[in-house]
Amino acid sequence: MRGPLYLGWCYLRRHPAKTATLVASIAIVLFLPVGLNVLVGEVSGRLMARAEATPLLVGARASALELVLSSLYFDAAEPEATRWSQLLRVRESELAEPIPLYVRFRVRDQPVVGTTLDYLDFRGLRVAEGRPFAVLGEALLGAAAARRLEVGVGDAVISSPESVFDLAGVYPLKMQVVGVLAPSHGPDDDAVFVDVKTAWVIAGLGHGHQDLARPEAQAAVLRRDGRHVTANASVVQYNQITADNIDSFHFHGEPEALPLTAVIAVPRDEKAGVLLRGRYESPDEPVQIARPREVMRELLATVAAIESWVLAAIGAVAVATLATAALVFSLSMRLRRREVRTLTMIGASRASVFVLLASEVIFVAIFAAGVAGALTLAVRRYAAAAIQAWLLG
Amino acid sequence: MVRMQDLVFRYREGGFELRVESLRVGRGERVAVVGPSGSGKTTLLHLAAGIVVPQHGRVETNATELSALDDGRRRDFRARHVGYVFQSFELLGYLDVLDNILLPFRVNPTLSLDAAARERAVSLARRVGIADKLPRRPGQLSQGEQQRAAVCRALVARPGLILADEPTGNLDAKNKQRVMEILHEQALAEGASLVVVTHDLDLLQDFERVVDFQELVGSQESVS
Structure with a gap:
């Protein structure tokens, strides 16, 4: 990494708690709608594929x-x-x-x-x-x-x-x-x-159970009446089917x-x-x-309606979180005014100063997108099956 | 070399006006500027560095007329030709000392951060006695060490003009002496002009010329 990006990276490393908080907040904001969408899509896809295949x-x-x-x-x-x-x-x-x-x-x-x-x-x-x-x-x-x-x-x-x-x-x-x-x-x-x-x-x-016609079962026989045989509880019942007892x-x-x-x-x-x-x-x-396809479509239509409400709620939270993050960034810019003045005086180009200040936002956004992407992949890979098992378990 | 002629400068907010009829600092010359606080000494340095431009008159530094350049070119010019030392060091707390010294190379694309630049940064740090502090952050250094690091930053790009704004204002007597020795030494070694704004009359003896700022702006003359 070179130039102002390197400086931006150093700045973030120097403020790990602030950086981690911002990354986590933005990652969650990015992940929740995307992850939920992927999750619902993945679970729906799995459920529908099975339903489509069963006429x-x-x-x-x-x-x-x-x-x-x-x-x-x-x-x-x-x-x-x-x-x-x-x-x-x-x-x-x-x-x-x-x-x-x-x-x-x-x-x-x-x-x-x-x-x-x-x-x-x-x-x-x-x-x-x-x-x-x-x-x-x-x-x-x-x-x-x-x-x-x-x-x-x-x-x-x-x-x-x-x-x-x-x-x-x-x-x-x-x-x-x-x-x-x-x-x-x-x-x-x-x-x-x-x-x-x-x-x-x-x-x-x-x-x-034991063949009541065999001599070793005679002790259990209480009464014989033509084809009907009455025996007591000592008759052996099988709890495993083997070649020897399958005919019984x-x-x-x-x-x-x-x-x-x-x-x-x-x-x-x-x-x-x-x-x-x-x-x-x-x-x-x-x-x-x-018709399983129709039954599952009805179910998933309900899920989709709930999903849209949840997404709307997430959207409101996202706006609040991003506004807070923007405030944190703007306060950070204010705190760095003296640094900007120093850089200007030693000959920093306008582009370098801009990149240095923007790099804080850029790196946080990249890391947050990375974390959100990893979480989404994990959801796609593991959570869809787990949610399906949980829903149907 | 700095040459100012028929210069008038006032801030946008008004309330202060600086007039300099004529000031010349020769190549390799070491000049001290003395005068009361708030009289405009720092503004004079800013004019010499092209940080601000006058409303009237000419400022020529190292044979370049700064007032004719746009902001971007003046920034490039400062990066390549001007080393600036601040009273309060102005090191960046999130960088280690080496990166602070190399800062001009990282913030202006006209300077190339190559092995030679790194070697020079280490060599300067060695000369001023902070080579073992290079991996540390400024907060872990004494004030004297911080100012020496700031001097290294000002010198690392081999500027033809070194401007120092009360560079010893925050230092004890021992560190004062040391920092001034380094500035004189480096100016001599690089053939750079050195302009130091100071209140400390004890430091004046090592300069070739002392400019009384009040006389400069009052009589429009520089004094020896």
């Missing part, structure tokens, strides 16, 4: 937003469940391919997504290690889920109980990790994918009544999509068909 969702007639958030982003809030019969209904319509989703349980903080292998094709997910789930009790982990749970192929994960104190509730199921997905930079990275039947087993809708797993009740969070309906073409939507428009219809 239709069939779910219980309740909040469409909850249905979308839960089915697309595996939000922790659990919407009202629909039934397997709705999947059959979509399939029978021959207008769309149905993909089941049952998102209710967690492995620690990672959502367990009960679905079929069609989901992997639909989302374009690629198995990076191992293989997809094939039978009951197998799990396929998203890249981030595997990293956070610190497990890989060959390890096991255990579903978390919904309530520690609910003795009659859902019991943990130990699942074998058979594969890990390549990162897809979306909510799928955080999920533990299992066959939808495995999710029903976690829900207690299906189970496996079965479901009670009507298959059509088994629960689902939603059914992703992938219409064969645009017309089929419109026709399918038409079939769910009756007010007496117990289920709804949601």
